[in-house]
Amino acid sequence: MADVICVNGLTKRFGDFVAVNNITFSVKEGEIFGFLGANGAGKTTAMRMLCGLSFPSEGTGTVAGFDIAKQSEKIKKHIGYMSQKFSLYEDLTVMENIQLYAGIYGVEKETMKRESTALLKKLDFENKKDTLVSSLPLGWKQKLAFSAAIFHHPKIVFLDEPTGGVDPATRRQFWEMIYETAANGITIFVTTHYMDEAEYCNRVSIMVDGKIEALNTPKNLKEQFHVDSMSKVFDQLARRAKRGE
């Protein structure tokens, strides 16, 4: 299968500080890729470069087939992004949020109408379409935010701690949506602080002090570090960190 992300020697410096230090990896189409690391390890900086929001100091790479150094605007059009902190406009209704996302990504009006109706039906949101997002329960918001982020059929969707603070049942429902989406060919790039969720990924990378110190399937990582959980793998690696946050 084709690589949706392929980066080589990616580095980002802020003055003397090397936030991301020479990372090389690729992510395949339809893969669920977990991007882990302690606070301050460089995950956010790396993700910003992959999303076309920041240019690398060194290194090359492509995301969704476009050059991260030269075609950042094209990248933005072909990816989806969702974070727990900000994804929906609280003072717009469910339908208005969908329209806004669709509009920003240039989805044609007819397509938008057809697909938004189908989406509301699929989410069982038909009688909520005129409800303000602020009054929806968190679990609903999360489903809607994810659906909005992939409304324009991106090749890849970046999920930045999508399940923080969510109750256990809702967190699991969300992961089932992720599985379904990946099965339909959309690549998932996800960060999380929940180590059980690391187990759900096809492959996981763990960043320490700006470098990718481990990258493999959860099963192989556990074997490599001779432990029985991803939580213990993470502990072993995160304790190696030298730089302050």
Place this chain on the structure above:
Amino acid sequence: MIQVNDIGKSYGKVEALKGISFSVDKGEIFGIIGPDGAGKTTAFRILTTLLLADKGEAFVDKLDVKRDFKKIRKMIGYMPGHFSLYPDLSVEENLELFASVFGTTIQQNYHLIEDLYRHIEPFKTRRAEKLSGGMKQKLALCCALIHAPKVLFLDEPTTGVDPTSRKEFWQMLKKLKAQGITILVSTPYMDEATLCDRIALIKDGRFLSVQTPQETVNRFNENLYETSSTDMFRLLTDLRKNSEVKDCYTFGASHHLLLKNDSSLEALKKKMLALGHQDIVIRPTEVTIEDCFMKLTKE
């Protein structure tokens, strides 16, 4: 040290707290465990005298949160869920400010914050807004401790913090407990529940249970199995379709499984093999707080 009797609070039509009661003993770490929007912060704001309850009564060290709020404020430390230090003051200035507001000095209570402060001291001249998440959290705890409070209120101190830093944070809480400080702490992370002396599980403004973590687990009172095969997602859907299965949900590297009748275990295994699952494992496993929380929310 803390006594809460049937407190409730509504915001307009939304009933954030629907009458909760509990008590916390001196020197205890009491955890309120539940998701965002469950009412944790509302409870904290009432107990720290920042919000008035619509009903019920609450006492901190026998002082009434309504009548004796001035006295309570002097003897408690509060770390809100959102970063609420002064962003344009340096690390050191923030700490000095908090100390002086409470009529004390950093030197006087330095022994309480020493372990924490050592981590942030190299950055003491940095403005608080320029600190990373983990550093902000440590500074906020220092500021909440600098007047040697009797009770510490920590509202989601570890949200968004990586698992290794979370463990370090809880080690610090244990040290504070050893110094006789009572701690009320909230968290959305179920795995932190076992580090508390007692826990309340909260959802939709209601307490589902108030017990020690061990009692909470004991009350589960059903056999729990873990199961895996080479195709985990299909295993989940296949098991859910089976009439013998009461519940099945993802749980890290395996799925957790509850059966209507435990005697059907072998038959179930055979059925999954017949559906083409390879390397299928179904075996008993230990109940966690997360399992309890899900069971209680479904009931």
